[in-house]
Amino acid sequence: MTETVEFEPRILGFLCNWCSYAGADLAGVSRFQYPPTLRVIRVMCSGRVDPAFVLRAFSRGIDGVMILGCHPGDCHYATGNYYARNRVKVLKRLLELAGVNPDRLVLDWVSAGEGKRFATLVHDFTERIKALGPFGLAQDREELQERLAAARRVVESEQIRWLVGREREMIEGGDVYGQAVSQETFDALLESSVVAEYLRSRLLLLTAGRPLSVREMASEVGMAPRLVLPHVVALEQAGLIAMVGIEGNSPKYRS
């Protein structure tokens, strides 16, 4: 227990210039005190935060990430914070898949007038991260890095960026055929895409250095071989991995 008491979380914050950064300044002007755990990067809009930034922070050992924007409807750029929200939704799912507690990432809203709220949010998030403990200590560092690298491949993939970017339009305006898509349908599609993309990224990274059989890959990612096989086939068809030999009865693949 003493260890958690001593632990000083290192938290990275992305604050939008117009609302949350101004709210943080107001906390200062009002002398609202909060723990010195947050380090702020100012961006023009929460919509500027590329999910890759967040994954980079975790891969460098930062304990928690806050993304703070304008309240929905108040965005200085009209809609930037909606995109932030969509991206964080995907990020949280990916963190979960990568074995990182998604509570280490928070997206919230602070207006320029909410100095008190800003101080409270930092205080509460600090307490949350303290309870979770230092990031990455309990886990095998190398494997964690590889999982995060796979997650990063996903957020940088064409398919996921396209889906996240189109969410608003597809739900409000319809798909390319003009058919409106329900939130549930979209979420299901996004979920299956994220899970599949993450698994394929893991497989690609696993087989980058050494040829592996489907069974070996399955054991690495903790899944049944029959569930892994279709993804191996898909990767092979896309020319991303190739069979490089056979050991016993098992073909071995390498990316």
Add this chain to the structure above:
Amino acid sequence: MDEARVGVFICHCGSNIAGFLDVPALIDYAQTLPHVVFAQDNMYTCADAGRAQIVKGITEHDLNRVVVASCTPRTHEPLFRSTCQQAGLNPYLFEFVNIRDQCSWVHMQERERATAKAKDLLRMGVARAVLLEPKESIEVEVVPAALVIGAGVAGLSAALNLAKRGFEVKLVEREPEMGGLLRGVHRLYPTGDDARAFIEARVEAAKGHPNIEVFTGAEVRDVRGFVGNYEVVVGQGEREFGFSVGAIIVATGAKELKPVGMYSYGVNPLVVAQSELEAMLERDWRLEVRDWRLEIGGQRPTSNFQHPTSNIQLPTSNFQTVVMIQCVGARDEARPYCSRICCMTAVKNALLIKEADPEAQVYVLYRDMLTLGAEYEGLYREARGRGVNFIQYRPQSPPTVQDGKVMVYDELLGQTLGIPCDLVVLSTPLVSQADAANLAQMLKVPVDEHGFFLEAHVKLRPLDFATDGIFLCGCAHWPADVGESVAQAYGAAARASILLGKGAVQVEPIISVVDEEKCIGCGLCETVCPYKAIVLRSPSFPPQVGGDEGGAGRKAQTIAASCKGCGVCGAGCPEMAISMQHFTDQQLFAQIDALAVEIMA
């Protein structure tokens, strides 16, 4: 670009920073950071002497990047950028590190941990500074017209000033008549001017001015665009008007809190709000009170009436007795602020009652009297001299109204007084317009927790919003009296006319740039851009307007003057083909990595 030579300037801000952070340790630390060739502390980096040090540093140490660690970029970045420019350094090679508003002021009891945080922030700032690139500002034209929202005394004064300066003004008022709150006021303090005549003169002037177009019974329905070029839609019933303006002044005012449910207001007709007293003073209020009393069949309390709980009996005047209660619904949990105008309004109305009838008794029950300055304090003294009774009460033992009298525990006497009276007047605060938040959302400007509009900086930019080209004045901002509202209106008009008079404005080159090699022409950026500032077209198509007719081989292109720099396109581009100028991926990754250096070590 030559190798980065970074100079770091750390501000004490008097004791605002140096009192809570170890500045010498920060200087020592800055000198250890990569590319830092010079580090210095200043008592006030923003003062002439401090800025001269920056110029000297750039010249003597051949600096090509400047980092200032002090207050906040939201107020001081423009100043330091221009200082860099003075010394011949491109202003976009300047980086701000916020160690006051977001560090020394919020960790006042934690010198060591706060200093450690400031070191991290310095390291991150220097890492970004090294990667900054020189940029040139973008110039856009300014429409020489202004929208003034609200035609009360503030809006009218601002509109008339701009009109006289030669600018076209669109003045929008949602009530059928212009004039605002002053239409319901009898006389003005401290001059005693007739409020109605005062405001009517301005209404007529606005109506008659050739540069002012008035829309009454109208509201602002839509605002788009940016500094110098706002596209506005005003609705007047079924009709809609669209026009362009270069600047916007928010003068939507406030309204008086109706004290419903307090001190039997709304039930007992002898309990009125201060604004209702104003209307009565304009008529013969004494007759009115008498009529009301007859109407409800009430009896004037008889002489020497003794309330069982009161210790002291005040003689009942044969004449009218008025009791005013201050801070009704103000300075409490729901509205912790002081409304600023109610004390003087009470003093003024007490004097008017005394003037009309020197024998009338007036009691003002107050928590604290706010009569600022020699003139207002003089009126307060005059009221005391004329026999107006000021009795202080405490918020935990507020007065009560019962049976034609007011009971109050007098702090000075240590006794409860029972004051028989003919009229109880409640002084209530001004509150923000219920729909202020809607307008704020349309304009993308903030309101505070009480719904009043929030300025960019309380001392440095008190009449500006953080959003360029939008200004504020009058009670929309905070309760203000007529003199203050007019002064603010003149100020806001002057601020707006700086912009309108220049004809053109420099906007920040924080825009997206597309790498055509990487772009596959998918058009996602076009979809997400809220400003239609990025469009697909053939690379040969002239980059001024709209997209072309379609077809293969198209690439995304940014329209520089329309791009506002949010970065939504860059953070979502499937090909990582879009770079946000001044907030590039490389710069942001460098900041993240710089923070992590300590963790990894």
